Amino acid sequence: DTAVSQTPKYLVTQMGNDKSIKCEQNLGHDTMYWYKQDSKKFLKIMFSYNNKELIINETVPNRFSPKSPDKAHLNLHINSLELGDSAVYFCASSQSEVGRTEAFFGQGTRLTVV
Amino acid sequence: AQKITQTQPGMFVQEKEAVTLDCTYDTSDPSYGLFWYKQPSSGEMIFLIYQGSYDQQNATEGRYSLNFQKARKSANLVISASQLGDSAMYFCAMREGPNTGNQFYFGTGTSLTVIP
Numbered sequence: 001d002t003a004v005s006q007t008p009k010y011l012v013t014q015m016g017n018d019k020s021i022k023c024e025q026n027l028g029h030d031t032m033y034w035y036k037q038d039s040k041k042f043l044k045i046m047f048s049y050n051n052k053e054l055i056i057n058e059t060v061p062n063r064f065s066p067k068s069p070d071k072a073h074l075n076l077h078i079n080s081l082e083l084g085d086s087a088v089y090f091c092a093s094s095q096s097e098v099g100r101t102e103a104f105f106g107q108g109t110r111l112t113v114v
Numbered sequence: 115a116q117k118i119t120q121t122q123p124g125m126f127v128q129e130k131e132a133v134t135l136d137c138t139y140d141t142s143d144p145s146y147g148l149f150w151y152k153q154p155s156s157g158e159m160i161f162l163i164y165q166g167s168y169d170q171q172n173a174t175e176g177r178y179s180l181n182f183q184k185a186r187k188s189a190n191l192v193i194s195a196s197q198l199g200d201s202a203m204y205f206c207a208m209r210e211g212p213n214t215g216n217q218f219y220f221g222t223g224t225s226l227t228v229i230p
Contacts, residue, residue: 033217033218035220041153041203042222048217055216056215088157090159092218098146098147098210098211099166100147100166103207105151108157110157
């Protein structure tokens with residue numbers, strides 16, 4: 001059973017389109033994240049949710065809107081896609097307390113905007 | 115200031131040799147955790163090892179060990195007896211207390227190549 005699953009794995013779309021990436025975790029974690037990994041492999045936090053509440057909203061264009069219908073799901077919707085949005089997007093989850101509570105990552109979604 | 119600094123963009127190591135990947139961190143929080151992840155060319159993020167700020171001993175997990183020097187704020191990863199499958203990107207990460215929203219701060223990564 002996959003711990004953190006995100007779909008789709010690959011997404012190729014045209015500029016201006018709207019797309020969604022889904023993420024689900026079956027680990028019972030209370031915190032979920034979206035990270036963006038650019039072409040230089042840098043991992044940047046986009047959003048963090050704790051028990052369905054938005055905790056972190058980094059400087060991300062408001063074209064990006066996360067939605068957490070429940071603790072196990074955190075979806076990412078992107079409006080009006082731009083070329084610069086091309087990247088790998090990772091969903092992750094963890095328990096909130098500090099300790100040996102590593103983040104578990106989904107397989108990543110490679111988004112290519114053409 | 116960067117929370118996590120990895121100063122080695124790329125490293126090479128001979129198969130069966132040991133290699134150290136550097137990581138320094140910056141925090142004023144007394145309670146934090148340090149993590150290392152491996153990202154092979156296939157793209158997934160694999161957790162390797164954890165070190166807590168209050169842990170007295172350096173963490174070890176199989177061929178991975180973490181050289182934790184708290185006063186110097188460094189958490190270097192040591193891979194012993196390198197294997198070809200160790201070729202990957204390696205990321206150091208830190209997590210502070212709840213005031214920072216539970217997020218994991220990542221370094222820029224080190225690309226390790228194991229030479230046969």
